[in-house]
Amino acid sequence: MQVRVQTEDFDPGDVIHDLGNGRPDMGAIVTFLGLVRDMSSTGAVHAMTLEHYPGMTEQSLEAIVTEAGGRWALQDVTVIHRVGRLEPADRIVMVAVASAHRGDAFAACEFIMDYLKTRAPFWKKEETPEGSRWVEARDSDDSAAARWEDREQA
Amino acid sequence: MKVLYFASLREAVGMESEDVEPTAEVHTVGELVEWLATRGEPWSDAFTASNRVQCAVNQVMARPDTPISGADEVAFFPRVTGG
Numbered sequence: 350m351q352v353r354v355q356t357e358d359f360d361p362g363d364v365i366h367d368l369g370n371g372r373p374d375m376g377a378i379v380t381f382l383g384l385v386r387d388m389s390s391t392g393a394v395h396a397m398t399l400e401h402y403p404g405m406t407e408q409s410l411e412a413i414v415t416e417a418g419g420r421w422a423l424q425d426v427t428v429i430h431r432v433g434r435l436e437p438a439d440r441i442v443m444v445a446v447a448s449a450h451r452g453d454a455f456a457a458c459e460f461i462m463d464y465l466k467t468r469a470p471f472w473k474k475e476e477t478p479e480g481s482r483w484v485e486a487r488d489s490d491d492s493a494a495a496r497w498e499d500r501e502q503a
Numbered sequence: 504m505k506v507l508y509f510a511s512l513r514e515a516v517g518m519e520s521e522d523v524e525p526t527a528e529v530h531t532v533g534e535l536v537e538w539l540a541t542r543g544e545p546w547s548d549a550f551t552a553s554n555r556v557q558c559a560v561n562q563v564m565a566r567p568d569t570p571i572s573g574a575d576e577v578a579f580f581p582r583v584t585g586g
Contacts, residue, residue: 383586399585400510402578405562430585442586462586468564470578471585472510483511486582 350418350426352410354401356433361443369425369447379454380445381462387437389484395476397484399432399441402470406430413464417446420460421453428461430471460497467494504571506539508549509580512556515549532558533567535577555582 353359361382369375387394414426425447435441444461448454473484507520529538536556540547550556558565559578571577 401585402507402509402559402562402580405559405578408562409564466586467583469585470509470559470580470583472581473584474510483581484584486584490586 350411350414351428352407352414353427353429354403354406354410354432355429356431358431358440359429359443361440364427364429364443364445368427368445372424374449375424375447376449377451377454378445378447379451379458380443381458382440383442383462385435385437385439385441389475389477391482392477392479394437395478396434396436397473397475398434399430400472400474401430401432405470409469410465413461413468416464417457417461421448421457422450423448423453423457426457426461428465430465430469432471463490463494463497466490504574505576506535507576507578509578511581512549512579516545530570530572531567532560532565532569532571532577535571536567536579550579556580557582 361380365378365380368378385397410428414428417423417426423446427445429443431441444458446454446458467490474481475484504523505520506523508516508518513519525535525538529535536550540550556579560569560571560574561576
């Protein structure tokens, strides 16, 4: 398992290449790559700055990955989240999950993103033509995370 | 006890952190919020704003009834928006 919170960019190909350290029993790698968009629900976005809670951020991401490992048979997981100032089209987050079979890898990747969005202490502030503003949390993200709470292990 | 503030809450109170010594009756997160707010501005306004404030005790997500006895670090922040 690897959890990284960093300002610098990363190469998704390298992340995939390094996953599982070449173990021969991996059957599937599922990845999610999140990018900064130039639009939000309220208008144009020139850039955003991500703030986080150093220490708690890493701990909460590790706890989310550990919980995923308890629900599905996973062989390796990498989570990278960038902080600081980012511009549209920049990479912001990547989750890569390796498993023997695609079903577990798909489910765990989505679970980790849903929990990351509602439980990991990151906050986005957008720069817009009208000035900067903090992004409001969305109830739909809470609903996405809540789906997993009643679900049995796959 | 160290109290940390993040994001819009940090801006509302105008500080990243402060060292506080709450009174002996303050046992939970909810009671700590009330105690912080009794000190007046800027805390009273920051904690009564409509956006829901979340809390972590010793870097673990907490609720209003979470005990804070023995806690070294309590953090307050708006709902998270990463990913």
